[in-house]
Amino acid sequence: MEFGLIEAIRARTGAGRRDVVLGIGDDAALLDVPAGQQLVACTDTLVEGVHFLRGTAPEDLGWKSLAVNLSDLAAMGAQPAWAMLALTLPAADADFVEGFATGFAELARARDVALVGGDTTQGPLTITVTALGCVPHGAALTRAGARIGHDVFVTGTLGDAAGALRKMLVRDDVPAALRARLDRPEPRVRAGLALRSLASACIDVSDGLAADLGHACTASGVGAELELGALPLSADLCAAFDGETCRGFALAGGDDYELCFTAPESSADAILAACANVNLRVTRIGRVVAGSGVRVLDAAGRVVDVPHAGWEHFAP
Amino acid sequence: MEFGLIEAIRARTGAGRRDVVLGIGDDAALLDVPAGQQLVACTDTLVEGVHFLRGTAPEDLGWKSLAVNLSDLAAMGAQPAWAMLALTLPAADADFVEGFATGFAELARARDVALVGGDTTQGPLTITVTALGCVPHGAALTRAGARIGHDVFVTGTLGDAAGALRKMLVRDDVPAALRARLDRPEPRVRAGLALRSLASACIDVSDGLAADLGHACTASGVGAELELGALPLSADLCAAFDGETCRGFALAGGDDYELCFTAPESSADAILAACANVNLRVTRIGRVVAGSGVRVLDAAGRVVDVPHAGWEHFAP
Numbered sequence: 345m346e347f348g349l350i351e352a353i354r355a356r357t358g359a360g361r362r363d364v365v366l367g368i369g370d371d372a373a374l375l376d377v378p379a380g381q382q383l384v385a386c387t388d389t390l391v392e393g394v395h396f397l398r399g400t401a402p403e404d405l406g407w408k409s410l411a412v413n414l415s416d417l418a419a420m421g422a423q424p425a426w427a428m429l430a431l432t433l434p435a436a437d438a439d440f441v442e443g444f445a446t447g448f449a450e451l452a453r454a455r456d457v458a459l460v461g462g463d464t465t466q467g468p469l470t471i472t473v474t475a476l477g478c479v480p481h482g483a484a485l486t487r488a489g490a491r492i493g494h495d496v497f498v499t500g501t502l503g504d505a506a507g508a509l510r511k512m513l514v515r516d517d518v519p520a521a522l523r524a525r526l527d528r529p530e531p532r533v534r535a536g537l538a539l540r541s542l543a544s545a546c547i548d549v550s551d552g553l554a555a556d557l558g559h560a561c562t563a564s565g566v567g568a569e570l571e572l573g574a575l576p577l578s579a580d581l582c583a584a585f586d587g588e589t590c591r592g593f594a595l596a597g598g599d600d601y602e603l604c605f606t607a608p609e610s611s612a613d614a615i616l617a618a619c620a621n622v623n624l625r626v627t628r629i630g631r632v633v634a635g636s637g638v639r640v641l642d643a644a645g646r647v648v649d650v651p652h653a654g655w656e657h658f659a660p
Numbered sequence: 661m662e663f664g665l666i667e668a669i670r671a672r673t674g675a676g677r678r679d680v681v682l683g684i685g686d687d688a689a690l691l692d693v694p695a696g697q698q699l700v701a702c703t704d705t706l707v708e709g710v711h712f713l714r715g716t717a718p719e720d721l722g723w724k725s726l727a728v729n730l731s732d733l734a735a736m737g738a739q740p741a742w743a744m745l746a747l748t749l750p751a752a753d754a755d756f757v758e759g760f761a762t763g764f765a766e767l768a769r770a771r772d773v774a775l776v777g778g779d780t781t782q783g784p785l786t787i788t789v790t791a792l793g794c795v796p797h798g799a800a801l802t803r804a805g806a807r808i809g810h811d812v813f814v815t816g817t818l819g820d821a822a823g824a825l826r827k828m829l830v831r832d833d834v835p836a837a838l839r840a841r842l843d844r845p846e847p848r849v850r851a852g853l854a855l856r857s858l859a860s861a862c863i864d865v866s867d868g869l870a871a872d873l874g875h876a877c878t879a880s881g882v883g884a885e886l887e888l889g890a891l892p893l894s895a896d897l898c899a900a901f902d903g904e905t906c907r908g909f910a911l912a913g914g915d916d917y918e919l920c921f922t923a924p925e926s927s928a929d930a931i932l933a934a935c936a937n938v939n940l941r942v943t944r945i946g947r948v949v950a951g952s953g954v955r956v957l958d959a960a961g962r963v964v965d966v967p968h969a970g971w972e973h974f975a976p
Binding site for chain 2: 387420474486
């Protein structure tokens with residue numbers, strides 16, 4: 345089954361990249377990885393009713409399906425280059441295809457990503473994107489480099505997407521700024537590039553800060569302590585919910601797509617400068633400690649419970 | 661949702677490849693593309709009820725979801741290296757996961773492919789595999805190099821998978837050899853490698869010979885004439901169906917995963933030797949002509965209708 349989707353995206357993304365020797369239209373794409381660079385590859389699936397609500401605008405799905413993958417590349421310090429798209433659709437739906445192509449292409453153009461392959465099939469709405477990028481040999485950020493005494497940082501603000509989702513689920517008005525965080529996440533690619541030589545470990549926040557930082561701690565063989573009062577909250581989130589709810593979203597809400605990373609204290613000034621340079625807020629939120637797991641401390645140093653562990657999908 | 665699938669496959673595929681700097685377990689995989697090589701990338705989705713019948717053994721699905729992608733790499737003359745798997749499953753089903761992992765890992769091991777990423781989600785059964793491989797700079801086979809006067813070849817035999825599917829759909833006994841062609845296709849990777857310097861254009865037969873050769877003709881700006889009597893048919897297929905039905909399957913049945921390719925007459929001997937060297941039958945089935953499209957000629961030189969254009973999915 346062919347919906348014209350791949351062609352529609354190609355038409356909207358222009359001539360593409362010079363490192364695409366052969367793009368869509370052959371059995372496979374043929375790509376030039378620059379000399380001295382390593383390939384970085386990730387894949388993520390979005391399923392209707394699990395990762396997004398039925399009725400989500402196709403433009404937003406197109407954007408987000410690429411964004412969540414570019415966010416993974418960002419967390420590796422990689423420069424995104426190419427993407428492949430597998431879309432399963434219940435039926436040919438010209439409006440959906442048009443909208444999806446528009447949203448996907450909008451982000452692809454903005455980040456200079458070429459769509460180089462794809463497959464459209466008939467079935468229940470499911471979107472799988474594979475993103476490919478490059479990083480200079482040995483320069484990739486991983487989850488495994490956090491060391492005791494390092495600081496923990498996070499970019500941007502946390503909990504906005506979870507706040508939007510909560511408002512939608514209770515059928516309340518959703519502030520536009522929160523909704524944009526849920527529907528149109530901005531992958532922190534430039535920050536990831538800037539942090540390559542500065543961060544000791546890095547992960548993107550997709551399942552929730554506590555859960556994702558926990559993954560990095562496990563990979564690094566350390567623990568972490570977070571300061572509840574230090575979590576960066578947006579003015580929009582604070583205007584929509586009480587403080588405790590906001591902090592709960594910040595700790596455990598999903599879909600933030602910020603970068604959480606660790607670094608030695610000596611890098612702090614350079615980190616602030618690097619993030620300022622890409623116009624992105626960055627906040628020190630805790631430190632790496634011996635042991636395992638993530639503890640959250642209030643102003644008095646008491647341990648606070650994380651509301652729930654990680655992103656609870658809004659599954660049927 | 662995590663089914664343990666990715667871990668189960670990793671456990672079955674062993675230590676993996678030395679060019680996997682970082683595999684499963686970080687935000688993305690980190691891979692070393694050898695110097696002087698280009699990256700080859702493809703993705704394909706299998707949906708229950710569209711690409712395979714409900715009730716297909718999970719072992720076979722695991723194998724086939726990788727095989728169809730390796731077949732695309734083979735058609736480019738690429739050496740498969742890495743794969744990523746996105747599996748959407750209705751519910752945690754330990755038997756399914758175990759079976760799927762076994763089949764996927766069996767082919768991955770046999771072809772030295774490392775699973776380097778994946779995503780398991782809850783939803784209607786859908787499998788998307790992305791395969792990555794490498795080819796020396798400039799050596800890739802494409803669909804676009806067929807020239808007037810070149811011969812048309814195909815590897816192996818055609819129509820076996822379509823014969824198996826027909827038997828299943830009419831609830832007849834399915835000869836084991838035909839069933840194996842449908843459920844466990846062998847990607848023609850070694851043939852693809854051997855044909856790099858010999859073939860002028862190459863495509864894998866997934867939608868049906870006439871349809872796929874038609875794609876190569878379009879990409880090359882030429883037409884092709886096939887000799888009906890030359891189509892290679894297996895003894896198993898001929899034992900199960902009359903000759904006309906067999907030839908119909910060979911022309912228009914899908915899921916063959918043979919390589920169809922063109923080459924100048926001067927390469928014929930080398931092609932026979934190369935395929936013999938990888939223990940694969942190869943047959944000259946026609947020639948490239950001026951014009952466009954694929955015509956099929958009987959022994960008297962009369963044009964024969966292709967039964968139907970391409971693989972009709974057995975959709976609900």
